[in-house]
Amino acid sequence: MKSVVATGRTIEEAVEKALSNLSVSRDQVDVEVLEKPTRGFFGFIGSKTAKIEVIVHKSKCDHIVELLQDIFNKMYISVTVNIDEDPDAIHVNLEGENLGILIGRRGQTLDALQYIVNLAVNKVDGERKRVILNIEGYRERREETLQQLAFKLAEKAKRKHGDIVLEPMNSHERRIIHTALQGNPNVNTYSEGEDPYRKVIISYKK
Numbered sequence: 001m002k003s004v005v006a007t008g009r010t011i012e013e014a015v016e017k018a019l020s021n022l023s024v025s026r027d028q029v030d031v032e033v034l035e036k037p038t039r040g041f042f043g044f045i046g047s048k049t050a051k052i053e054v055i056v057h058k059s060k061c062d063h064i065v066e067l068l069q070d071i072f073n074k075m076y077i078s079v080t081v082n083i084d085e086d087p088d089a090i091h092v093n094l095e096g097e098n099l100g101i102l103i104g105r106r107g108q109t110l111d112a113l114q115y116i117v118n119l120a121v122n123k124v125d126g127e128r129k130r131v132i133l134n135i136e137g138y139r140e141r142r143e144e145t146l147q148q149l150a151f152k153l154a155e156k157a158k159r160k161h162g163d164i165v166l167e168p169m170n171s172h173e174r175r176i177i178h179t180a181l182q183g184n185p186n187v188n189t190y191s192e193g194e195d196p197y198r199k200v201i202i203s204y205k206k
Contacts, residue, residue, distance in 0.1 A: 002056040010037055011050045018054035030055045060129060061085060063121050064092060071113075077101070089130040092117070099135050107142055110135060111170060143176055150180040150202070157204045158186045164202040168193070174200050 004021050008014030015031055022029070035051035058066075061083045072079045079096040094102065103110050114133040122128045132139075149166075157164045166177065177200045178189045188203045 003053055005034070005051065005053045007049045007051050008037075009049060011052060014050045014052045015054060018052065022054065022056060024056055028057055030057065060090060060121050060131075064090065064117060064131060067117060067120055068092070068094075075101075089132050090121075092131060092133045094133065094135045103135055103138055107138065110138065142173075146173055146176045147180045150177045153202050154181050154184050154187045157202045161204050161206070163204065166200045166202070168197045168199050170196070171198075174198065177202075 002022060004018045006014045006018040006021065008017055011031075011033060015026070018031075019026060019029070032053045032055065033050070034053055035048060037050040038048045064083065065081050068079070068081050077096065077099075079094050079099065079102075082093045082095065084091045084093075101109070102113065104112075110133055114131065117133065118131045121131055134140075153164045153166070169177070174191055178191075181187055181189050181202065186205055188205060189200055190203065191198050191200055193199050
């Protein structure tokens with residue numbers, strides 16, 4: 001956590017010095033007054049300047065790194081956390097050796113970790129922002145695999161003139177299947193069931 005101690009003839013003067021030093025705005029910090037200014041005899045003999053400490057608020061990204069590193073330390077694994085933030089989401093990419101344990105079967109462990117991070121981080125300041133966890137391009141590879149699966153099963157539905165029921169998937173993966181087959185003239189897609197057992201149905205257009 002960044003902080004700086006500053007002095008000045010007044011508290012506001014000390015705060016301005018600290019903000020300039022940290023290159024942040026007033027709404028990004030907390031101010032703790034360590035010593036109030038006092039006037040001495042004749043206005044200057046024995047006078048004391050104001051002394052304050054300015055502490056920069058932790059950002060969502062700071063909290064994400066802190067939370068994940070705490071989890072990884074408890075798991076005794078070494079992971080590098082890289083963060084890229086855009087207006088819509090915070091993208092977190094994890095790098096390290098043997099991180100399959102963090103992906104799990106069909107990404108279930110990664111999805112669970114992402115869910116926990118979203119819950120924890122979005123409680124910080126009340127401003128909600130989606131956090132997306134990825135491990136060395138896993139989500140891109142998974143999306144490509146699901147698209148290829150969708151195309152293959154659509155052909156199977158066409159050959160059978162019947163419906164194909166997929167295994168249960170989370171909402172994001174179901175959306176990938178629906179999107180991949182959206183323009184397919186031979187099949188329709190829809191979902192049925194309740195989470196976490198909700199499935200995609202690829203239905204042949206009769």
